[in-house]
Amino acid sequence: MTKSNDSVFRYGNGGWSTKDRATATCFCGAVQLSFPTEGEDLVATFACHCTDERKITGTMLATNFIVDDSALKHERGEERLTRFAQSKTIQSGRTMANSFCSNCGSLMYRRSSGFPGKSILRLGTVDDFTLHETKLKPQIEQFISERVSWLEPAKGIAQDEGSFFDPRKPEFGGNGV
Numbered sequence: 262m263t264k265s266n267d268s269v270f271r272y273g274n275g276g277w278s279t280k281d282r283a284t285a286t287c288f289c290g291a292v293q294l295s296f297p298t299e300g301e302d303l304v305a306t307f308a309c310h311c312t313d314e315r316k317i318t319g320t321m322l323a324t325n326f327i328v329d330d331s332a333l334k335h336e337r338g339e340e341r342l343t344r345f346a347q348s349k350t351i352q353s354g355r356t357m358a359n360s361f362c363s364n365c366g367s368l369m370y371r372r373s374s375g376f377p378g379k380s381i382l383r384l385g386t387v388d389d390f391t392l393h394e395t396k397l398k399p400q401i402e403q404f405i406s407e408r409v410s411w412l413e414p415a416k417g418i419a420q421d422e423g424s425f426f427d428p429r430k431p432e433f434g435g436n437g438v
C-alpha cells in the first residue's frame with residue numbers, strides 16, 4: 262500500500278538501491294550518501310534511547326546503523342554539511358561529532374571519538390524504505406533504562422540496559438575498563 266508522501270521520499274532526489282549498496286538522502290535532497298547494506302562494512306544496526314540522541318533528533322528513539330568510513334561515499338553535497346561536536350552530553354565523556362545538512366537540518370551521521378573510522382547513519386534517511394524493515398532493521402535496542410514509559414520494547418530485538426556499543430567492551434577492542 263502506498264502511504265502519503267511515500268512517492269516523494271522513497272527513491273526521491275535520485276536515490277537508489279542495489280543488491281549490496283543504497284543511498285541515504287537528507288530531507289531537501291542536497292546531501293546524499295551511499296553505503297553498504299551487507300558485509301562487514303555494515304558494522305551494526307541499532308535503536309537507541311539515550312538522552313543525547315533524544316535531544317539531537319527531537320524524538321524519543323533514534324534508529325541508527327554503523328558503517329565503516331572506507332565504504333561510506335558522499336554522493337553529493339558534502340560541502341553542504343555543517344559539523345557540530347561536543348562531549349559534555351555523552352555519558353562516557355567521548356566526543357560525538359554530528360553532520361547536518363546546512364540547508365534543511367537533517368542529521369546525516371554522527372562520528373564518535375570512541376569509534377574512529379566509523380560513521381553512525383540514520384535509518385530514516387535511507388531512500389529504499391524496504392531496507393528499514395529488512396537488512397537495516399535494528400538488531401539491538403540500547404539504553405532501554407532511559408526509554409520513555411509509554412514505549413514498549415521493540416518486537417524481536419535484543420535489549421541492552423546501557424551502551425551495547427561501548428568501545429571499552431572487549432568485543433569492541435577495549436580492555437573492559
Ligand SMILES: [Zn+2]
Pocket residue numbers: 287288289290291292362363364365366367
Ligand atoms: Zn538537506
Ligand SMILES: [Zn+2]
Pocket residue numbers: 309310311312313314323404
Ligand atoms: Zn544513543
